[in-house]
Amino acid sequence: MVEKEGKNQQKEAKSKIWGFTLSIGLSAGVIWGLLSLLAYYLQFTDIGPSIYAKPFLNPDYVLKWQGHFIGVVFFIVYSVIATFIYTKFLVKFKGPWAGIIYGIILWGIVFFLLNPLLKLTKPVKELGLNTNSVMISLYILTGLFIGYSISVEFNTEDDS
Amino acid sequence: MNSMKKKMKLQGRNKGDNKDKDDDQKNFERIKISKHLKENKEILDPNLGINESFDIVCRDMKFANKNFALYFVNGFADSNIMTEILKELAKLAREELVPNTLKQIFETYLSHIQVEKILTINKAKEAILSGQLVMFIDLEQEALVIDVRKYPSRSPEEPDTERVVRGSRDGFTETLLFNTALTRRRIRDERLRMEILHVGDRSKTDICIAYLKDVADPGLVKLIKQKIEQINIDGLPMGEKTLEEFLVGKSWSPFPLVRYTERPDVASAHLLEGHVIIYVDTSPSVIITPTTYFHHLQHAEEYRQTPIIGTYLRWMRFIGIISSIFLLPLWLIYVLEPDLLPKTFDFIGPKKTSEIPIFYQFIIGELGLDVMRMAAIHTPSPLATAMGLIAAVLIGEIAIEVGWFVPEVILYLSVAVLGMYATPSYELGLANKIARMFLLFATYFFKIPGFVFGVTILLILLTSTRSLNTPYLWPFIPFNFHAFMAILLRKPVPFMNKRPSIVHPQNQERQ
Numbered sequence: 001m002v003e004k005e006g007k008n009q010q011k012e013a014k015s016k017i018w019g020f021t022l023s024i025g026l027s028a029g030v031i032w033g034l035l036s037l038l039a040y041y042l043q044f045t046d047i048g049p050s051i052y053a054k055p056f057l058n059p060d061y062v063l064k065w066q067g068h069f070i071g072v073v074f075f076i077v078y079s080v081i082a083t084f085i086y087t088k089f090l091v092k093f094k095g096p097w098a099g100i101i102y103g104i105i106l107w108g109i110v111f112f113l114l115n116p117l118l119k120l121t122k123p124v125k126e127l128g129l130n131t132n133s134v135m136i137s138l139y140i141l142t143g144l145f146i147g148y149s150i151s152v153e154f155n156t157e158d159d160s
Numbered sequence: 161m162n163s164m165k166k167k168m169k170l171q172g173r174n175k176g177d178n179k180d181k182d183d184d185q186k187n188f189e190r191i192k193i194s195k196h197l198k199e200n201k202e203i204l205d206p207n208l209g210i211n212e213s214f215d216i217v218c219r220d221m222k223f224a225n226k227n228f229a230l231y232f233v234n235g236f237a238d239s240n241i242m243t244e245i246l247k248e249l250a251k252l253a254r255e256e257l258v259p260n261t262l263k264q265i266f267e268t269y270l271s272h273i274q275v276e277k278i279l280t281i282n283k284a285k286e287a288i289l290s291g292q293l294v295m296f297i298d299l300e301q302e303a304l305v306i307d308v309r310k311y312p313s314r315s316p317e318e319p320d321t322e323r324v325v326r327g328s329r330d331g332f333t334e335t336l337l338f339n340t341a342l343t344r345r346r347i348r349d350e351r352l353r354m355e356i357l358h359v360g361d362r363s364k365t366d367i368c369i370a371y372l373k374d375v376a377d378p379g380l381v382k383l384i385k386q387k388i389e390q391i392n393i394d395g396l397p398m399g400e401k402t403l404e405e406f407l408v409g410k411s412w413s414p415f416p417l418v419r420y421t422e423r424p425d426v427a428s429a430h431l432l433e434g435h436v437i438i439y440v441d442t443s444p445s446v447i448i449t450p451t452t453y454f455h456h457l458q459h460a461e462e463y464r465q466t467p468i469i470g471t472y473l474r475w476m477r478f479i480g481i482i483s484s485i486f487l488l489p490l491w492l493i494y495v496l497e498p499d500l501l502p503k504t505f506d507f508i509g510p511k512k513t514s515e516i517p518i519f520y521q522f523i524i525g526e527l528g529l530d531v532m533r534m535a536a537i538h539t540p541s542p543l544a545t546a547m548g549l550i551a552a553v554l555i556g557e558i559a560i561e562v563g564w565f566v567p568e569v570i571l572y573l574s575v576a577v578l579g580m581y582a583t584p585s586y587e588l589g590l591a592n593k594i595a596r597m598f599l600l601f602a603t604y605f606f607k608i609p610g611f612v613f614g615v616t617i618l619l620i621l622l623t624s625t626r627s628l629n630t631p632y633l634w635p636f637i638p639f640n641f642h643a644f645m646a647i648l649l650r651k652p653v654p655f656m657n658k659r660p661s662i663v664h665p666q667n668q669e670r671q
Contacts, residue, residue: 023641042490043500044608096624133609137616144623145637152631152638 017087017154024149025083029076032142036075036134037068045134046127049075051120082106083146090147091154099147100140107139191281197227197298203281204231208288216288221246224254226261227298231284236291238310245272245293245306262300274307286364311335316342319422319444321586324461331422336366336441342424343370347431351375357388359403363395366441367403375434377664380450383628384436399443407438407449408627414594416587417627419455420445426460434665450630450663453622454647456585457481462650470650477582484579485592488522489599489611491572496607510566519604521565525573526597528555634662 033049040048049071050062056074061067082102090098111124124132194200201218205211208231210218219230228249232242248271257264266275278284284294284303291309316338319331332339340354351373358364367388371381384407391406400420408417421427422444427437430448438447448455457477462470491508494501495518498509514521532551539547559565576596583589595618602614625632635643643660645651659665 024639027639027641027644039612041502043502044612096620100620130608133612137612140616141619144620145639148623148631149638149640152634 018084020153021083021087021150022080024146025080026076028083028142028145028149029072029079032079032138032145033072033075036138037072039134039138040068045131047121047131047135052078054120055118079142079146082142083150086146087150087154091150093147094151094155096144096148098151099144101143102147103140103143104136106143107136110139111135192279193281193284193296193301193303195299195301197229197296200281200296200303201229204285208285223249224252224257226254226257229296231288231294231296232308233288233291236309236311237293238308241272241308242293245270245308261297262302262304265297266304270304270306272306272308276305276307277302278305290364313338322421322423322426322460322584324464327460327464328423328425330424332424332427332439332444332446334442334444336368336439339424339439339444339446340368340370343428343431343437346424346428347372352431355385357385359388359391360393360395363397365396365399368439368441370431370437370439372431372434375432375659375665375667376436377434377666380436380628380664384438384449388438396440396442400438400440400445400447403438403440404447407447411625413621413625414591415453415622415625415632416456416585416591417451417625417632419448419451419585420587421448422446423460429463432670434659434663450628452627452630452634452662453588453632454635456583456588457647459584463653467650467652471648474650477584480579480582481592482579484576484583484589485596485599486615487572487579488576488596489603489614491568492518492522492600492603493608493611496603500608508568510568512566514563514566516564518566518569519600521569522573522600523597525565525569526593529573529577630662 036045036049039045048063048068050057050067051071052074053067053071054062057067057070061070086099086102090102110120115121116123121127127135191203205218208216208218210216215234217230217232217234219232221228221230248269249265252269256269262277266277278287278294279302284296284305287305288294291311293306293308295304295306297303313333313335316330316333318329322331330342332342344352344354349372353369353371353373355369357367357369359367369381369384369388387407388403391403393402393406396402404418411417421430427446427448431437436449438449440447458474459477462473464470465473494505494509501509510518516524532547532555535547536544556570560567560570580589580593583592598618599611599614602610604610606613619633619637623631623633623637631638634640635647640661642658643662646656646660657670658668659670661668
């Protein structure tokens, strides 16, 4: 009986962890996805969120607003996946820096690995300073958002 | 080399001196009150500087053939109460007092509520300097401390910086006792604890830590007490601000790491949420801990209106604050790179150009506005109208006519400054201004990358800031859905039945 209860509790704690992770992933996707849309609208960057949906999307849509909104939805899905990966493997790192580095790594994966593979957009060298700085910043902040939220929730931090 | 040795020697000697002093202090603490009035006076009089300073008084009196010595500070003692007490004593006959004079007086003849017996000279000295009446009686080994204090103070008034249209109009004053009473009046809970501490070797300032014992995080209370006890300073003339700098550490961050309030209702609301409040005597502002960035964006007014109106007010405030930070640098980008402007906003951008580049116009405008703000603080009110006239007509209009400013610059500067004034926390308004200047510089020198990285660096700095072990940007980063919604929407109070998790409350549910 007691054992069963303990198991149940463990199960509950586990589902709580994944529930929290899901909520962080969704919010990260919504907030930073919409922000990347805003940066595109303000013409800070040449690439809108539609690139995230490009492999699955009718090519006519890619430069239209519908395409970008669908892209935001895909961005949300990706950020949920990224959050789950962080919770699974990187939860033990404390402080904001782990999240920032995670963001930079994600940026590297998307623009140096997936981009040449799936032809999402121009190579990084040709994107120009504006677009690149906006993209790096977005990934850094998304990583920080995901990493620090997870790390504060599941670690007890007592420095200073 | 030689000088270093000398220095070390000097330091060594200083240390020794300090040790002697400490020993003296310790000896002094142990001195008991003597049976003979004369001996007590011999120790106390030179120590307190009786006859040297005019405000500490020793009055020798004789009641029923017994010698008394009364010590008090003449500015604090309430003469009505003193007269009453002395009248009673003067009526006494010798038979009524002997034997057990002290007991008789203490139990029967002293017509006052707050009376205490003390045993040591040091306690007597502390009591005298805090404004109480200390009564020494010949042939008694104890002295009586009678609380006849009446501190010079004003009555509670509505604080200037936190006005509301409707709601209570009382505010904290400079007297600690009034302030704790104003809070206790709102929370009649026996679990509300008010602990008193003293800080300052010379000033001996009273500091009170208030919290709900079964709600507030005991770790936080312990941390705060520890930090306050560690403070080593001669005095706290600037009250809570000095204390804050000791509490949250030496930091060059311009952002306010604790929140101040002068409203007892705001303080009580935070106590109920599980925050810890720190009162400092001689200051009408109390410190609310722990604090995050978003605590500075809330105002009592929102909770005085219906939830919808409150939410609307809050959103307007957010828009004002966001534009106070981002509007100027954003516009500067489009001035520097006009082809990037979205088509919908084609009409903006300076039509006429001035001799001075836009960036310098902003900087001159910012500095000018700050000079004006400071002038407004120091101007006596009869001259305020004249100053308003100078500010609006002369500087604004004529500067455009002469060609110093482009009209659009004035428009955006005014919007940004209005947003700053709409920030409920004055400290945060100033800090946001520094952030705006930083972004302006970054944008001017590095265009879009400067702006984008500027914002990123700002966010990273804010995220990694911690005030008393609390992440500063909570509940945005680290994210907390419920708390974030509570900031975006001003929820109806019946639905706010959970305490915010950031204070680590011992029980989450509000009753």
